Amino acid sequence: MTAVLIACFAVGVVALAGSLVVGEFGGDHQIGAGGHGDGISFLSLTTIATAIFGFGAGGLGTKFAGGGDALQISVGAAASVGLVALFRGLLLPYLQRQQSNSHFGRSSYIGLLGRVELSIPVDGWGEVSFVDPDGSRVRAKAKSAEPNVLPTASRIYITDVDDEFVHVVGVPEI
Incomplete structure (x- = not known):
């Protein structure tokens, strides 16, 4: 189980860093058919990377705290959902408002x-x-x-x- 959590954590970190460098906040790198110019689609690289990172980080934290496999999976899933909700509910709208406040349209x-x-x-x-x-x-x-x-x-x-x-x-x- 530890190898899976480490892999999720590493893949999530790399994908989040890639999303930050490439710049996905304009909605131009959407996966799936959800986006029509109204921001980042739910299945964007950033959202998926956030979920994978959350699962790995939550699970590893529980492992290091001495939790068993079932608890690691539960906490990892909860951390995944929590981070995606935080990103989609708080951070993403803020970033999109900042983008719309730029001097150039x-x-x-x-x-x-x-x-x-x-x-x-x-x-x-x-x-x-x-x-x-x-x-x-x-x-x-x-x-x-x-x-x-x-x-x-x-x-x-x-x-x-x-x-x-x-x-x-x-x-x-x-």
Whole structure:
């Protein structure tokens, strides 16, 4: 049981650190069909990582306190649910309010240049990165009306934005 708890703790820490570095708080890295531009979906990397971390941390804490396997599982599950509730109920709304208080809205992305991070198919979406007017690197889901696939590393120009996507066109290399 100890190996499972240590693995959950380690995977949770690594996934939370990755989510922090990649920057998921914009809702652009959602898993599942729950997100429509209204924040982080319930099955996001950050939420899942928080649950896994909570299970590992709660279970390991109980193990080190001398609890048996059943108690470790129970406390780990309770810690998991508690941390997710704390994250989703208190921390996430605060972070989203802070994001909406920024000086620049998504409409300020129009006219910026960037590059494709995940290729953008003709009838699908991919991912682009660019620098916002504040100088911060932004990664966003993108769609294009181009007749061809926009491959990874190609230059793009942002023509429009909506709640979920930035709309881009390819920019030829000079």
